[in-house]
Amino acid sequence: MDAKHLGDDLTVVLHTEEELRVRLAELAREIERDYPAEPPLLVGVLKGAVMVMADLARELNFHAQMDWMAVSSYGASTKSSGVVKILKDLDADITGRDVLIVEDIIDSGLTLAWLKENLESRGAKSVRICTMLRKPEALKVDVDVAYVGFDIPVEFVVGYGLDYAENYRNLRDVAILAPHVYSGS
Ligand SMILES: O=P(O)(O)OC[C@H]1O[C@H](OP(=O)(O)OP(=O)(O)O)[C@H](O)[C@@H]1O
Numbered sequence: 001m002d003a004k005h006l007g008d009d010l011t012v013v014l015h016t017e018e019e020l021r022v023r024l025a026e027l028a029r030e031i032e033r034d035y036p037a038e039p040p041l042l043v044g045v046l047k048g049a050v051m052v053m054a055d056l057a058r059e060l061n062f063h064a065q066m067d068w069m070a071v072s073s074y075g076a077s078t079k080s081s082g083v084v085k086i087l088k089d090l091d092a093d094i095t096g097r098d099v100l101i102v103e104d105i106i107d108s109g110l111t112l113a114w115l116k117e118n119l120e121s122r123g124a125k126s127v128r129i130c131t132m133l134r135k136p137e138a139l140k141v142d143v144d145v146a147y148v149g150f151d152i153p154v155e156f157v158v159g160y161g162l163d164y165a166e167n168y169r170n171l172r173d174v175a176i177l178a179p180h181v182y183s184g185s
């Protein structure tokens, strides 16, 4: 779906499909360089990371095994509750493995700080994070992020996997959601 189909639901397109594609290819080259011996297990965080995972995994020139977790701290709100719940756990045993968490966005950092620590505590050899978007001015905790697509302003964004109340995930670009869509929630 293109932004033009969404009428006045969006205010600004922050990153187009093409910009996302080009940046993801750059990140893939960095990741290939950083794992010369053994490819990491890619761990996608449902549901937002589906698009990043699909594009990154296909861009990488090595065997990319994928696994998925679902954690939630937002529910149907635009604010993090700060409480992270595992809704679906990994299928793989990650003991002794290099793990690369693949995410769509880091906002407060609460989800990823918690997840990184959780995966490290399972005995992974290493745990790194790759995120398409990050809001540096919204961070409430320090999160060490190895690969960042774009830093963005503190606005609620949708598209490229990011939703509001489960809508807009299939928008090709990343755009700022007009406040009238969520005001009152
Ligand atoms: O840095 P934080 O403030 O913790 O926010 C980041 C988290 O929020 C989003 O997930 P969400 O809970 O919206 O679930 P979803 O991926 O299913 O949309 C995103 O995918 C991250 O997991």
Ligand SMILES: Nc1nc2[nH]cnc2c(=O)[nH]1
Residues within 6 Å of the ligand: 074, 105, 106, 107, 108, 155, 156, 157, 158, 162, 163, 164
């Ligand atoms: N859709 C969406 N989900 C988020 N989760 C954390 N920040 C955001 C955001 O800006 N947009």
